[in-house]
Amino acid sequence: MKIVIGNDHSAVEMKNEIREYVKAKGYEVIDVGTNSGESCDYPLYGEKVGRAVASQEADYGIAICGTGIGIGIAAGKVKGVRVCTCSEPYSARLSRMHNNTNVLTFGARVVGIEMAKMIVDEWLDNVYEGGRHERRVLQLMEIEER
Numbered sequence: 730m731k732i733v734i735g736n737d738h739s740a741v742e743m744k745n746e747i748r749e750y751v752k753a754k755g756y757e758v759i760d761v762g763t764n765s766g767e768s769c770d771y772p773l774y775g776e777k778v779g780r781a782v783a784s785q786e787a788d789y790g791i792a793i794c795g796t797g798i799g800i801g802i803a804a805g806k807v808k809g810v811r812v813c814t815c816s817e818p819y820s821a822r823l824s825r826m827h828n829n830t831n832v833l834t835f836g837a838r839v840v841g842i843e844m845a846k847m848i849v850d851e852w853l854d855n856v857y858e859g860g861r862h863e864r865r866v867l868q869l870m871e872i873e874e875r
């Protein structure tokens with residue numbers, strides 16, 4: 730299974746640690762940058778992550794900026810992407826089980842590395858339940874058609 734990971738300048742160090750953590754969990758990882766601490770614009774990297782997921786180049790995406798918010802808004806603009814921006818593991822878990830999210834974002838200036846790893850674990854280790862949630866997830870996708 731493939732994970733695409735992207736970030737802005739505020740999250741290079743955290744991205745590097747999370748990329749290695751995700752690899753160690755057995756996933757193949759595509760790193761779309763940035764790998765520079767020089768100031769850059771998060772929409773570019775959010776879009777890269779979103780497009781890789783929407784085109785099925787990757788199964789899931791992880792995007793990190795200062796808060797996780799800007800890069801999450803950007804990724805969520807791509808059709809077919811369902812983003813969760815999480816600063817704790819419970820929401821990450823439920824977003825997978827109920828909302829079938831395919832992009833996870835968080836903030837390098839909001840959570841520490843150990844919390845980030847717990848968030849990633851809950852998100853990657855749980856599965857979409859379908860059932861009563863399927864109708865609602867389909868309704869989310871229908872919004873993109875209107």
Ligand code: RB5
Pocket residue numbers: 737739771794795796797798799800
């Ligand atoms: C960059 O300074 C910061 O605005 C960005 O990383 C992010 O937090 C935006 O949502």
